[in-house]
Amino acid sequence: MVKTYYKAINWNSVEDAIDKATWEKLTEQFWLDTRIPLSNDLDDWRTLNDTEKKVVDHVFGGLTLLDTLQSQDGIDQLRKDIRTPQETAVFNNIQFMESVHAKSYSSIFSTLCSADEIDEIFEWTDHNEFLQKKAEKVNEIYQNGTPLEKKVASVFLETFLFYSGFYTPLYYLGNNKLANVAEIIKLIIRDESVHGTYIGYKFQLGFKELTEAEQDRFKDWMYNLLYDLYDNEERYTEDLYDDIGWTEDVKTFLRYNANKALMNLGQNPLFPDTADDVNPIVMNGLSTGTANHDFFSQVGNGYLLGHVSAMNDQDYDIGRK
Template identity: 25%
Template sequence: MPRAMLEKAKTLEPLHPNKSTGLFGGKSSGILNWNDIAYPHWYKMYKRLVGNYWQADEVNMSSDVKQFPTLTEEERDAYLKIIGLLSTLDAPQTRTALLISLYATDPSVQSIMAVIAQQEAVHNESYSYVLSSVVSLDEQNKAFQLGRVDEVLLKRNENLTKQYNEFVEEPTVENILKTLVYTSLLEGMFFYSGFAFFYNLARQNKMVGTSTMISYINRDELEHGRFIGELFRATLAENPEYNTAEFTDWVYDHFRESVDLEIEWSNYVLAEVEGIDLEEMAGYIKYRANKMLRLMGLSEIYPQHVDNPMKWIRAYVDNFDGTKTDFFEQKSRQYTKTSDLNGFDDL
């Protein structure tokens, strides 16, 4: 495969057309007219992303502050480890979204990735926010160290880390496609054992503030995953030399390996948590992998897992295939804005 290095897109090139001639390596003036873009339906995606705007400190955490000490030791341990996991995914995702936008020669992609990067920054802030609500600074710092020291988590993140860093070192179309594959895995599968843990707590009326926050993050990630899938398909269509059996096998191999690592992680972090069936969780991870492959225009690799085995999760988050849940009508998880940090004035 050709490995020509891409140059960063120029900020303004007045001699080039406003409508880009290519997503990466194309020509564009840098001027964005949403009514004249190469992929017109992406404007609707942009609008949906912008419509999801929220801020971490608008979620009332006062009940979680009271409840956290009453959780079992296993629940508290999983809570901190999973926050540690999520923070190791969202922090680099902010930077990766911005890096992709630097090489995108379509200004609509630049704008959409800017919104995604901003939302990932909010997600990362929210993990600091929820931890500051329930544990000391020392414990917060320990949770955020997990991505650097926990052996299971390091193993789980190794391929993602390698691919993201290879894109930094070698900004080629091939590495953009591979980075989009891992971004799709991140947005659409890697988060989900963690999300399930918090939703399981909410099912028991525990830590409802945290689960509400997770719902907003989950809603954003669904939209991110949908766009990344489309960007992957469009980039592959514009660069058909990469649309080979060899590259498709690479995608499937990395999906399978990622699924195995995610199941290993979920068994490690959720083993002692009451209310989660680990076999069901493994099926859910495979179901999510199938879903992301479909969004990327590829075939499912787990034919026994085309249906969601954890249907109760639908009550907690928007989804593409079913009836959308209105967060604001869920009385047990109301979105309550607070004027003071973490709602401590309500204690």
């Protein structure tokens, strides 16, 4: 009998059904930015004033940085602590789509902005103190944290920290502007919803293996991390939105999504904010299905994507029963 040197992945013998379900969910909603007709938003873009354009530019610059962090460092670190062979395949898919997300913002920039404006966006992104601080905080956990700490950092990033940027395109979508830009954001949100629930589920499996005392200590660490990230995110939000007057609305949206992140981790919410407290224009933008049609039946720039729906809370309701 030859000694096994390398094991083949066997999708016919799956240890965790959530791995297979997540793989199928992610592959069925595959998309690329090159198929969204962003140039159709140029007329809307020209109606925005300079302050509004600056906000859009900078929030997308910030999102580009966070997706870069997730695709280059975050998923690599999470992949080191897998429980099943299929989990590696799921993380491979997630890593690729995070790269697609990061590239999508550059497609938006190249459509709406001049070369000099694009240079300014990345200069701002590379040197904004609050943006750099949250990237540093999350990546420090990726590089030096425990497997459970890394999963918490990832869920906080994807289900909470992204949303200070997501607010802007959802607001414009709710006001019937920049529909194709928002289409990309809704597709990204749909992906991140699956990523957050899946990684949160994997966290819950490991968390249940801790003793009660270990769980209590870990909860203290987790909520302290959230407080720290939220404090910085408030300042980042003020830096982005004070000039346009949206700061307090965005903070409410952040607190609502921080609670969603905790829910993905199987934990109790921290903030009193609910969907009813969020600007209804933004919630409408978040919940409205896209006008785009089936992407498997069309090719080229004219095709638009089918119904974009985020994961429901119950889709991965394992561990919270």
